[in-house]
Amino acid sequence: MSEDLLQIQNLNVHFSIKDGILKKTTKYVKAVNNLSLSIKKGETLGIVGESGCGKSTLARAVLGLNRPNSGSILFEGENILEYNSKQMHQLRRDVQMVFQDPYTSLNPRMKIGDIIAAPLKAYKKTGKLTHRVKELMELVGLNPDYYNRLPHEFSGGQRQRIGIARAIALEPKLIICDEPVSALDVSVQAQVINLFEDLQKELNLTYMFIAHDLSVIKHIADKVGVMYLGKIVEMSDSESFYRNARHPYTNALLSAIPLPDPDKEKERERIVLKGDLPSPANPPAGCVFHTRCPRAQEYCKLNTPLLEKQENGEHQVACFFPVENKVDENQVVKS
Numbered sequence: 001m002s003e004d005l006l007q008i009q010n011l012n013v014h015f016s017i018k019d020g021i022l023k024k025t026t027k028y029v030k031a032v033n034n035l036s037l038s039i040k041k042g043e044t045l046g047i048v049g050e051s052g053c054g055k056s057t058l059a060r061a062v063l064g065l066n067r068p069n070s071g072s073i074l075f076e077g078e079n080i081l082e083y084n085s086k087q088m089h090q091l092r093r094d095v096q097m098v099f100q101d102p103y104t105s106l107n108p109r110m111k112i113g114d115i116i117a118a119p120l121k122a123y124k125k126t127g128k129l130t131h132r133v134k135e136l137m138e139l140v141g142l143n144p145d146y147y148n149r150l151p152h153e154f155s156g157g158q159r160q161r162i163g164i165a166r167a168i169a170l171e172p173k174l175i176i177c178d179e180p181v182s183a184l185d186v187s188v189q190a191q192v193i194n195l196f197e198d199l200q201k202e203l204n205l206t207y208m209f210i211a212h213d214l215s216v217i218k219h220i221a222d223k224v225g226v227m228y229l230g231k232i233v234e235m236s237d238s239e240s241f242y243r244n245a246r247h248p249y250t251n252a253l254l255s256a257i258p259l260p261d262p263d264k265e266k267e268r269e270r271i272v273l274k275g276d277l278p279s280p281a282n283p284p285a286g287c288v289f290h291t292r293c294p295r296a297q298e299y300c301k302l303n304t305p306l307l308e309k310q311e312n313g314e315h316q317v318a319c320f321f322p323v324e325n326k327v328d329e330n331q332v333v334k335s
Helices: 055-064 085-096 112-122 130-138 158-167 186-204 214-220 238-243 246-253 262-267 298-302
Strands: 003-019 025-042 044-048 070-075 095-099 172-179 207-209 223-228 233-238
Touching: 003 055, 003 207, 025 055, 025 158, 025 207, 025 223, 025 233, 044 214, 055 172, 055 207, 085 095, 095 158, 112 130, 112 158, 112 233, 130 158, 130 214, 158 186, 186 207, 207 214, 214 238, 223 246, 233 238, 233 246
Parallel strands: 044 207, 044 223, 095 172, 172 207
Antiparallel strands: 003 025, 003 070, 223 233
């Protein structure tokens, strides 16, 4: 786990807003704004944040579905933004995606055997096709006898397993998981997360795991990044992140996780952020979080904090006045 599989450097993805009769561009939605991160081989990076912070746009940029305005995306050392269509086609063997909604991500008219076989056919890997598809079904915990069934005959958890089987069919190196358990029941979420972990060990997979639930990320991520208005505001290994979160926004997210002990839940103080998430078309000047931050000073309104390493060298925070106190052990949801 010493070599970076994916490196994103100073990435910007902006969408133009057109207005008026002539449809002239009046402003831009800064969905991803000067973002940098890296993922090592065999690692799971968890990306968390509120809806609208740019998580899915980031995922689509890595897949080549959204064209960035500037920056670079290095996959195994090569900038994929310089790839032509043929090279992008080859890249998608190594980078696959598991979608959020297991109901709309599967074609309701196709048998699941054909759904799982689709990427194999696209890349002309059709030798012993039926055998390979049934092998994939067994790998994700599905009965191979269900090969000829349609998606509507399966539960949400089973459908997501079909989507996972499709994603691993070409033996990719990186899988982007865009909130893959948010539409599932809690008990099924645990089963699917365990499946992701088992597949990672068996197939040496690397994950970018996107979610808005920090308790889900805690179970699977080696490293966690928090996004706010298109920026990474905190990045750390999982243990340090949950024990010593430094950014005020991260602490607010952690305080929203319910504790299983009702007595401790009553005792703890919840951090409630005031106001709504600002529009990415008109982000605040200075620190983008200062309009909702309980620790904001006048300096934060005029200056933009950089994502900088803290004392331990690995924990990075973009904040002028980070939280100093460690998280109380009683306030941490156990894995």
